[in-house]
Amino acid sequence: MHNLNVRSARPDEIDRIMALEDCGFHKNIQESKSVMLERMRHFPAGFLVLANDADDAIGYLCSELWESSEALDVSAFALGHDIKDTHHADGKSLYISSMTVSPEYRGSGLGKRFFQQSIAMLRTRLPHLRGSILLLSAEWSGAYKIYQDSSYTEVTRLKDFFAAIAAHDADAIVMQTSFTDDIHNPATQLGKK
Numbered sequence: 001m002h003n004l005n006v007r008s009a010r011p012d013e014i015d016r017i018m019a020l021e022d023c024g025f026h027k028n029i030q031e032s033k034s035v036m037l038e039r040m041r042h043f044p045a046g047f048l049v050l051a052n053d054a055d056d057a058i059g060y061l062c063s064e065l066w067e068s069s070e071a072l073d074v075s076a077f078a079l080g081h082d083i084k085d086t087h088h089a090d091g092k093s094l095y096i097s098s099m100t101v102s103p104e105y106r107g108s109g110l111g112k113r114f115f116q117q118s119i120a121m122l123r124t125r126l127p128h129l130r131g132s133i134l135l136l137s138a139e140w141s142g143a144y145k146i147y148q149d150s151s152y153t154e155v156t157r158l159k160d161f162f163a164a165i166a167a168h169d170a171d172a173i174v175m176q177t178s179f180t181d182d183i184h185n186p187a188t189q190l191g192k193k
């Protein structure tokens with residue numbers, strides 16, 4: 001299976017990224033353009049896009065580096081939080097703050113491949129990483145499957161975290177994984193599933 005075109009996001013494609021945000025998430029939980037631009041400027045290595053043959057972004061993934069203490073502080077997960085308050089350049093935990101793929105490209109395995117290739121790329125760029133954490137709605141079954149297949153396991157649920165958008169289950173699920181394998185050994189990399 002050939003590699004996807006995954007690269008760092010560019011500030012000049014922010015409108016395309018905001019269009020992806022609009023297709024990916026309910027309006028009550030969409031991040032603002034200023035929050036997204038700040039993420040890109042403050043931690044450019046952690047903001048990736050999946051590009052098509054024309055090099056247009058058809059998906060994005062953004063992240064932060066946390067110290068272990070943030071994982072215990074629910075406010076670090078809050079919508080609209082300022083990356084400058086939570087990101088530590090030497091943090092060993094990769095927090096995936098958001099990911100989406102354009103609707104017309106969903107359902108054929110691209111989301112999972114994009115996620116796993118992004119994690120592999122970030123681990124290569126940031127060899128001091130020891131693990132990763134993320135939060136998702138209990139209703140996002142596709143995303144849950146991707147993270148589960150990428151060795152993330154559920155650590156806790158935050159009751160009613162997604163009350164503003166939930167249809168039937170408003171809980172958030174926090175998932176974590178440890179990077180115990182050797183990223184330079186292809187036999188042990190994410191993406192084996």
Ligand SMILES: CC(C)(COP(=O)(O)OP(=O)(O)OC[C@H]1O[C@@H](n2cnc3c(N)ncnc32)[C@H](O)[C@@H]1OP(=O)(O)O)[C@@H](O)C(=O)NCCC(=O)NCCS
Pocket residue numbers: 023024025097098099100101102105106107108109110111112113135136140141142143145146149
């Ligand atoms: C989550 C998202 C990126 C998945 O993209 P995708 O390209 O459709 O995902 P894939 O095709 O790689 O599917 C991955 C797995 O999830 C499963 N899946 C996808 N949608 C599903 C759903 N609604 N319910 C159950 N399983 C689902 C697929 O069958 C596949 O499983 P498999 O590998 O065993 O076949 C995309 O749906 C999206 O952008 N959603 C909106 C934003 C979002 O939820 N982001 C993640 C939270 S931060």
